[in-house]
Amino acid sequence: MTISGVALLSICTLLGVLLGDLLGVALGVKANVGGVGIAMMFLIAARLWLVRRGLLSSGLKTGVEFWGSFYIPIVVAMAAQQNVVAAAKGGPIVIIAGIGAVVVCFAMVALIGRLSGPVETMDEIEAREAEELAAPVLGLKSGRIG
């Protein structure tokens, strides 16, 4: 059922946000500490559990994946409601600090990537996985199913 996917996603999100708030209170900060990240880990764990039990139905997948695919339009809506006028009014200090922080961080992403050696790109991962699917595999990778 599609609703079970949406419900699973809602439960994971609510639990994550709740724990993030509690963590914030425990640490004495007025913010949600890693709530969305905690929720993502719940969802990853739930998916692993469901796959292992053979309970991952296509309806459940639809319920979660629909919202995942809705992500970019939501980001566009988010951009359309930012206080861009205030940001533009901030003047040179805003522009210099903003651009400076971004440029330095971009450079560090490149640096860390180079220092830690080559890895498979997203395209290579997908190509390899497609090959693995095409070739008949005897032992099931993910352990017992069903």
Add this chain to the structure above:
Amino acid sequence: MNMISHILAANSLLTAFAAVGILMWISGAISKYFTFGRIHGSAIAITLGLALAFFGGVATGGEKGVADLPALAGIGLMGGAMLRDFAIVATAFEVDVVHARKAGVIGAVALGLGTVVPFVLGVLVAVAFGYTDAISLTTIGAGAVTYIVGPVTGAAIGASSPVIALSIATGVFKAVIVMIGTPFVAKMIGLNNPRSAMVFGGLMGTVSGVSGGLAATDRRLVPYGALTATFHTGLGCLVAPSLLYFAVRAITGN
């Protein structure tokens, strides 16, 4: 005419779906026919969204971009924190645990650097613009981390309202540059695999900037970047008003 605007306002979320859909459709066409696919449609859509937010803000004098127009109030719900978090969490369904685990330590390193480096830079810029007191310096530095860390820090240590506004503006501007700039530098900084996406998320921080930028670069990288970026604001809110503030105060002496 009156009837149309009444229907649009009464079904605000549906109006928002339609408006964003049309905006994305136009952006896709611009991407295809004007940039020949070089600039991704979603990057154009996000930029157009920001431009509309600017005109919406000028027209209404409000703080929420186009969402302050009654007919487009649904944009506020669609792009608000609730649905944003909901959709980000949903992308975790595609996360490959094996790849995420490989980037664990490096992601943590990126998170630490992503908090301290922008903070120091923000403080230095504030010093260059004549600020000398530890509270203002810390608040502006925290704004360079994210636009949430800035005001949270400012409120915690008692900064003045203009300084807090400045720190929000710095954070928003940073998020905007990350959104627009990421697709252009993606190739140069090797942003084509899950591990670099997690490093990117940890360093850049702003969930909106990271997810928008990665969405415009390669949709498949969004969950990896969001996974580390989501801890960034929490970490910033934790260390900026405490450790980093004490460090700045120790240096300035007041």
